[in-house]
Amino acid sequence: MRVLLIEDDAILGAAVRDQIAADGHTVDWATRLDTARDCVGTVTYELILLDLMLPDGRGLDFLKARRAAGDATPVIILTARDQISDRIAGLNTGADDYLVKPFDLAELSARIGAVARRYAGNPNPQVEIGDLTIDLAQRLIQRAGQPITLTAREWVLFETFVQRPRALVTKAQMEERLYSFDAEVESNTIEVYIGRIRKKLGHDIIETIRGMGYRLGQPKRAAS
Amino acid sequence: MRVLLIEDDAILGAAVRDQIAADGHTVDWATRLDTARDCVGTVTYELILLDLMLPDGRGLDFLKARRAAGDATPVIILTARDQISDRIAGLNTGADDYLVKPFDLAELSARIGAVARRYAGNPNPQVEIGDLTIDLAQRLIQRAGQPITLTAREWVLFETFVQRPRALVTKAQMEERLYSFDAEVESNTIEVYIGRIRKKLGHDIIETIRGMGYRLGQPKRAAS
DNA sequence: GCCAACCTGACAGCAGACTGAATGCCGCGG
DNA sequence: CCGCGGCATTCAGTCTGCTGTCAGGTTGGC
Secondary structure, X not given: OEEEEEOOXXXXXXXXXXXXXXXXXXXXXXXXXXXXXXXXXXXXXXXXXXXXXXXXXXXHXXXXXXXXXXXXXOEEEEEEOOOHHHHHHHHHHOOOEEEEEOOOHHHHHHHHHHHHXXXXXXXXXXXXXXXXXXXXXXXXXXXXXXXXXXOHHHHHHHHHHHHOOOOEEEHHHXXXXXXXXXXXXXXXXXXXXXXXXXXXXXXXXXXXXXXXXXXXXXXOOOOO | OEEEEEOOOHHHHHHHHHHHHXXXXXXXXXXXXXXXXXXXXXXXXXXXXXXXXXXXXXXXXXXXXXXXXOOOOOEEEEEEOOOHHHHHHHXXXXXXXXXXXXXXXXXXXXXXXXHHHHOOOOXXXXXXXXXXXXXXXXXXXXXXXXXXXXXXXXHHHHHHHXXXXXXXXXXXXXXXXXXXXXXXXXXXXXXXXXXXXXXXXXXXXXXXXXXOEEEEOOOOOOOO
16 A cells, blocks of 8 residues: 655654554655645555644645545544644544554554555455465465565565556666665666566566566466 | 443543443443452453552452453553553553553544454454464464463464464564554564464464564465 | 677675573562 | 562574675577
8 A cells, every 4th residue: 555644753754654664555755745745746645644733834734635636545644632623623624534642553553454444445455466466465475375475675676566567667766665765786686686586476477678677567367 | 342341530431431332332331340340250241441540459450360260351451651560561461452541532442443353253263273273362272182371472472473364474563562662672572482482382383584574384284 | 690688596795583591570489 | 578480581692594796698689
């Protein structure tokens, strides 16, 4: 699941981001409303976590604008205990849930899971690619019921493909996800990992687009 | 679901009782331990909400007595923020969850829902993993009829695996279940517990996924 | 055929995981 | 009151296997 976290507190934000990531979701973290606006303009999120007090405006205004624009993305509000009135206003404005700071990360996970389930329908969103079943939340890959284990790095790479099924992923994008921005890798690390993933999941799973990057292979449907 | 609320504060107790009732559960409300003892003696509850400071004794003693008597009814402890040590003791004694006062009623609902879900379905949900039989409600593990006992923390950890078979569980998730989210553990406690559980239940029971976390091992059944 | 891009097998180094033992804490029984 | 035993936690030492790198082979475009 792709989550947008709008929170200006560095400590709390990092904790929340890590927790969501640990739950198997992808997190974009904005500390300002204008950054957040850029995010929702370019990417479609399945959940937004919204702090109400931000350096460049009120979170409620952001929420109101989104709802006015017809965006129904689920929103969970993160609010301090002394902002009860804001909380009520948030629910009136169209928030789906709220968490009172300081909240427990386990509680956050539970709420996110609840929202995800409510809007996804099925309790565990599973992606099917070819003969593979992928559960991003549980970090589980199965072929015919048999689980396949990827290492940490292999998983990070493979996840980027699953999250953008038909998109082309360049080596630069992959390096960025594997390492922090400044880290430079001057070898064929990516190619090696692609090779390892292919060996585990099947050679057709990732398609090479020469000179550009890679892409998820097309699920070859069995002739019906 | 039938819930026993043990809480001596009139305001809080009434609020909690109303909230639980509004969620569709049946509530009995005791303000003293001896009243509570009468209740559990005559009625079987599926959940107990337990305040730790009561006019005629300590809630922990009540909990301890119940557990010693073989009662495995789920217990959620209601504790003030300055009673963290009690919280730890509660886990040692066999509580299932905590709520720190002042808590949000919505949060209470969520926790109750979580407990309800955990023990939902059949009254005695038994899980089989390999040659082990696990009874989550009774906290009982058997191998070939022989019971295996886990300590409090070992059980909490193992339970997180059983509740989500096949799912990958990160160390962060486990630390969060063992301790509260703000408590920091900077050692290899988790690894030690994993080791102990393996020694008791078998080495294949938990699989290590390096750099990511752990996962329940596969029950290796002969291919049919 | 030539070159660039990509694939693959092998391997050393090291971060992360495992283990046994020591320490401290708490409850219990003498 | 003191000693005992079990559990939680920490630490140091060892070990495992993931990671990143390279060399050499293969593929595809022109």
